Amino acid sequence: MSDTTYGAIEAGGTKWVCAVADAEGRLLTTGVIPTTTPADTVGAAVRFFRRHGPPAAIGVGTFGPVDLRPDSPLYGHITTTPKPGWAYTDVVSPLRAALDVPVGLDTDVNAAALGEWRRGAGAGLGTLAYMTVGTGIGVGVVVRGRPLHGLSHPEFGHIRVPRDAEADPFAGSCPFHGDCLEGLASGAAMRRRWGRPPEELDDARAWELEAGYLALAVVNLTYALSPERVVLGGGVAKHPPLIALVRARVAGLAAGYPAVPALTDPRAMDEYLVAPSLGDHSGVVGAVELARDALRDAKESA
Structure with a gap:
């Protein structure tokens, strides 16, 4: 049995979860660091x-x-984040210099998608999308074992979704776009709209509205990328009735098109839109997988 270990960081805006895993990817120890400077x-x-x-x-x-982008002078930098003090912070070079090891990097939600694809709800599938709904909203996509990148990484939280100003007069909380998906349906948006954090909300109207926005997002994601499964995670998604509400709304919005079981058969819908199998560990498990990939790539290029 190999004594190789891998390090993992789920670097969030509130806390960093650090972990060490064994050669098989099993978590051995974890620690939590507050996100300060x-x-x-x-x-x-x-x-x-x-x-x-x-x-x-x-x-x-x-x-x-x-x-x-590996060829960018800003590779490894958090860029235009609104989090005070963190814009244009290099997170890769200091770790690599201090520990002298390869460092694999991706977004937190791409890491969560990778963790679920390899070791959770996406195991055995070709494609998987992971949507996290917490303080913000993000989507990670894995295609044949690799997180999706392109011009940048997916910024699905900032897609535009229709808002009925009469039914929902809240103008949105996104500092860039106002009433984009994140501005309407994130935990931060729910707190500003209703005056209480999501975990304290028991108003059925609040959750019906939330389910409506998330269903629009899932339908858009389904039509644009056609993932074989969508995982709905994050703190807001832990509200017990929410996934069932979203499933029902997705079926209505899809209106039978296309005629695939995931959108037309309630039993198949239950397997299409799911909670994360890894629970709160999706991101850190995915970060372990990023470390395994980084070591493999380093050996191949040596």
Whole structure:
């Protein structure tokens, strides 16, 4: 049995979850670091891995937007985030320099999608989409084992969805777009609209409205990318009736088109739109997989 270990970071805007996994990807230990200043947060992560290794490679799934283009001078930087003090922060170079190991990087939601694709709800499928609904909204997509990149990474939280101003006079909370999906349906938007955080909301109107916006997002995602399964995660998605409400709305919006079971058969819909199999560990498990990939790539290019 190999004694190789891998490091993983789920780098969120509130906390960084650090973990060490064994050669098979099983989590051995975890730790939580508050997200304060970049220097203090990265420094605490370095100390965590020095205490537990250091590992052979580290994978980082970070909040964004983040530059993932290897040929870019800003590769590895969180870019235009509204989080104070974090815009244009390099998260890769300090880890690589301090620990002298390969570092794999992707968005936090792409990492979660990768974790579910390899070890959770997407195992055995060709394509998977993971939508996280928490303080913000993001979507990660995995195609044949690789997270989807292109011009940048998916920014699905900022798609435009229709808003009925009479039914929902809230103008949206997104500082860039107002009433985009994130501006209407994120946890931050729910707090501003209703005056309470989602976990304290028991108003059926609030959750019907939320389900309507998320169903529009799922239908748009289905029509645009045709994933074989959609995982709905994040803190807001933990509200017990929400996924069932979204499923019902998706079926209505799809209106039988196209005629595939996932959109027309309630039993198939239950298997198409699902909660994360890995629970709260999707992101950190995916970061372990990023570390495994980074070490493999480093060996192949040596």
